[in-house]
Amino acid sequence: MLNLNQYGKRRRNNLTDQTPNLNAKRSNPPASRGPPSGSNIPVRRRSNQVYQMTNNTTSILIFAKPFSDKREQHIVPGALLFTCGGKNRMSTVLNLPQMNDALADSQNNGNLPYMAGSTQRASVPKGAAPHNCVTPWIRSKYRDSEEYYFFGIMRNEANSSKLQRLLNADVYGRAKVANIFGRNLRRGDRLGMILLEKRRTKRADGSAEEDRDAKWQWVPTVNGRVAKHLLDDANHARMVDPISHGNVVPGSNDIDAVDAIGRRGLRERMFGLGVVSHAVSEKPTVKHMCQALEQTDLMNSLPQIEILMV
Amino acid sequence: MCVTKMNSKALAAQKMVVNCRFDQQNYRLQQSNPNNPMARHDEMYDIKEHELLLCKKKQRSTDGVTRVQSAWDGPIEQGNDNSWDNEWHFFGVSDNEHRADLKYRMDQGLAVVVGGVAKAYNESGKAIHAGTYLTYTQSTKSQVRGIPSNKKRFTFVKYNPENEHHRKRGVVAKALNNSRMHGSMDVLLTPSVVSQA
Numbered sequence: 245m246l247n248l249n250q251y252g253k254r255r256r257n258n259l260t261d262q263t264p265n266l267n268a269k270r271s272n273p274p275a276s277r278g279p280p281s282g283s284n285i286p287v288r289r290r291s292n293q294v295y296q297m298t299n300n301t302t303s304i305l306i307f308a309k310p311f312s313d314k315r316e317q318h319i320v321p322g323a324l325l326f327t328c329g330g331k332n333r334m335s336t337v338l339n340l341p342q343m344n345d346a347l348a349d350s351q352n353n354g355n356l357p358y359m360a361g362s363t364q365r366a367s368v369p370k371g372a373a374p375h376n377c378v379t380p381w382i383r384s385k386y387r388d389s390e391e392y393y394f395f396g397i398m399r400n401e402a403n404s405s406k407l408q409r410l411l412n413a414d415v416y417g418r419a420k421v422a423n424i425f426g427r428n429l430r431r432g433d434r435l436g437m438i439l440l441e442k443r444r445t446k447r448a449d450g451s452a453e454e455d456r457d458a459k460w461q462w463v464p465t466v467n468g469r470v471a472k473h474l475l476d477d478a479n480h481a482r483m484v485d486p487i488s489h490g491n492v493v494p495g496s497n498d499i500d501a502v503d504a505i506g507r508r509g510l511r512e513r514m515f516g517l518g519v520v521s522h523a524v525s526e527k528p529t530v531k532h533m534c535q536a537l538e539q540t541d542l543m544n545s546l547p548q549i550e551i552l553m554v
Numbered sequence: 555m556c557v558t559k560m561n562s563k564a565l566a567a568q569k570m571v572v573n574c575r576f577d578q579q580n581y582r583l584q585q586s587n588p589n590n591p592m593a594r595h596d597e598m599y600d601i602k603e604h605e606l607l608l609c610k611k612k613q614r615s616t617d618g619v620t621r622v623q624s625a626w627d628g629p630i631e632q633g634n635d636n637s638w639d640n641e642w643h644f645f646g647v648s649d650n651e652h653r654a655d656l657k658y659r660m661d662q663g664l665a666v667v668v669g670g671v672a673k674a675y676n677e678s679g680k681a682i683h684a685g686t687y688l689t690y691t692q693s694t695k696s697q698v699r700g701i702p703s704n705k706k707r708f709t710f711v712k713y714n715p716e717n718e719h720h721r722k723r724g725v726v727a728k729a730l731n732n733s734r735m736h737g738s739m740d741v742l743l744t745p746s747v748v749s750q751a
Contacts, residue, residue: 302567302671304730304740306684329683329732378687378715378725393685393728415730415742416568416670512715 301417308337308409318540322422322548327395341448341540346372348459350389376515377439397421422546424533425464429523436465436516443482446538473530522550569670577621590627598705599654604673606708609645625707631719639722647672676733677709687713688727689720697736
């Protein structure tokens with residue numbers, strides 16, 4: 245007959261042996277014959293902890309300053325957040341298409357485009373500088389612009405208000421991000437962004453881009469290289485400068501050109517996002533991923549992948 | 555003088571903490587230097603919470619535990635001379651206090667945050683904004699309670715790629731909120747976002 249406790253469970257010391265102890269009179273315990281068996285080590289089979297203490301996410305709150313055209317309302321979960329700090333707790337927060345817009349505007353010599361359906365020009369007064377790029381000569385081009393840094397990936401909204409948004413941004417650990425990186429991602433791929441020259445056709449709000457010159461833009465990288473779909477499909481991606489100033493023909497990921505500016509020079513233009521941990525979601529089309537770098541609506545409609553931010 | 559404005563509490567977030575030891579050998583060397591005006595003040599070498607800790611690149615220890623310290627007497631940046639950077643590098647942010655002395659203890663209990671989110675004070679002389687890349691340098695003058703104002707300790711400073719010393723040290727952290735001078739801030743310690751020279 246089983247010896248049950250008040251919960252109807254067997255006692256721990258009965259897990260290994262149901263027979264009475266025949267050596268009860270022995271005074272000394274037997275010598276150890278190896279690692280202790282399960283009877284002496286308490287094993288927690290039940291716990292109130294509903295998740296493992298691994299890959300935890302660190303989320304930081306950030307106040308997003310409102311824009312006159314309400315562009316901050318277009319930031320949704322899974323968006324890459326770029327911030328420019330202010331004098332108080334509020335920061336100017338942009339998603340990737342808006343950031344690429346601001347970078348293009350700052351190269352237009354102050355000729356900012358009109359907002360869609362409005363007679364007002366977009367409100368990027370000083371232009372934006374991509375300060376995650378630490379190459380000195382690129383930084384010097386943006387000397388008078390406001391400094392934008394990559395901050396994190398939006399998780400959710402902590403408090404909604406008409407005046408400002410309080411965003412919860414993942415900066416470390418597990419996060420979900422819109423898939424602009426490719427159709428064939430594998431677990432363990434290292435994702436990042438790199439600043440390269442690229443032509444634009446659309447603005448973040450979906451209107452047509454007037455200036456078709458090549459502009460510095462943030463584009464995705466996988467394992468330290470420009471995402472494959474941007475190089476393979478030159479018609480959609482419009483990459484002028486995959487690696488450096490015209491040294492490489494679009495459509496090739498020429499390793500010689502990488503050597504021309506040096507591995508260090510390439511790294512200085514990049515920042516890392518994290519490592520792919522789960523990428524079995526629906527595969528987006530190449531056109532969708534390419535256009536999502538410019539248009540907010542397309543970025544927000546991309547399927548998401550799970551990454552581990554490190 | 556202490557800071558009168560309210561500082562934020564340390565953020566309860568994931569961090570990687572390791573045990574290390576106070577650099578008693580270097581502490582003794584600095585104290586035995588007759589030209590060092592701070593040598594008699596033990597308090598200058600105490601490690602306080604949220605202080606930046608540095609360690610020598612070449613250390614001789616039999617136990618394999620890193621020796622760290624939070625203060626350095628004298629300037630660390632002299633023109634283009636990189637000799638100091640060749641010998642020292644960033645280790646982490648202290649998670650608890652340690653009193654400087656020469657007495658040997660088996661377990662000092664000095665814990666250092668080497669990865670993840672930590673709290674630190676902005677003594678760089680300028681405001682630091684969210685997302686900014688950070689490296690380290692000597693602080694100007696501390697206003698944190700319990701820290702001697704003339705202690706030569708270290709602080710996070712905005713990374714400037716045109717500064718040769720900054721390039722040598724590399725990016726060691728990222729700011730996570732806007733912080734005024736002498737205010738506290740949360741930082742994300744990263745294993746060198748941009749590689750060192």
